[in-house]
Amino acid sequence: MSSPVHYITLTAPDGEVVGYAWGDDTDVEWMHRKASSSGAYKAGLDWYTKVHEAHGRGLTPLGVLNLLSREPGAGPVTEAPDLAALEDLAGVVTPADDRRLLAQLDRDNAAAWQELAEAFDALTEEDRDVQWGGGHKSPSGATHVPFPRYSKALFRAVQALHGVGAVTPEHRWRHSPMPQAPPAGGLRPADAVRAATAVVTAERMSDGEIATAVENGLLDAIADSLRAWYADPAAEQTRLEAAPPAGRLRSAPVVAPPAPRPEAPAPPMCRFCGGSPAADVTFRAHRGLVLFMGFKKMAGPMCMTCGLAVHRALTTHTLCVGWWSPFSLFVFAPLTLVRNLLAVREVKKLPAPGPGTLGPRYDPGVPIHRRPRAYVALVPALWVLFMIVTGLVGGA
């Protein structure tokens, strides 16, 4: 795809970039940032839901982005030359990502680091020469799936990686490239954590990942990098930052998260159509059903057209079904109607809205007095009147 796309950058409360909502002419989608923390990944699932809810309401893709860009943690709507450029952005690994992975290492557990050193020092050429079992045909004709026969010493070394905290859910290995053979300059410590997590976890899904990492030297490079970091975290970081990164594990250039936008006094935008001006109002509907009562509320900035539409719909609903319980009849229905009348006065003061940016505008339809359902309200009104009159007559 080579047409431009629009996107907004979405961040967690701590400023970590969670991912991007992006849209083209026809669709709007969510893209996780690949190196994000597990907490940010979960936050991204919420954004994902919001994107699809907004799109499901009939907003245009750009309308969805405009709407979400007003939420806390969202950046402004931005254009990227194409989707590939955005995917590059989502693949960026930041120094904060590296620090988060290094923080998973259990520095204080001296015994675990001792075990890591001893386990790897104890590996022999035989341990490294992984043999495969299976692969033969049984008398029944079935082929046994081949599997690697890891030695006890090799298992111990892998366990030692767990022991120091180098295998961590904070590296979402399935969303990241599988690590390759170590570059000449050695692995950066954070990349060692990534590689340890990916190799050890992937082995559970497909046999032989550890065997491959032993063969191409990645497993030893992981241990070397971790041990050097433990010996002197500051020096190791400095040395490796100076070395040119290589392989697919390299960190991409640093991109700062979008600066929080100043609270510009933007004119309020209608929550439904995006038109301005808009008034911040609340309309209500009430339903009384003998024993049950229902309350419904629609609040937020609304332009004159959408506000009138909401007023007419909710007020008519209340006039029709608002009366049928004692509290509803004497308290909630009248209260709802009065509050709606006060709110619609605010909306009617507005001039006609400018063009909307979020999608179709509500159609106010016919006035309430031309809606048959509204006249259901005559039944309780006449009944109350009847009771008052008979009460007066009876008391007289």
Ligand SMILES: [Zn+2]
């Ligand atoms: Zn509107």
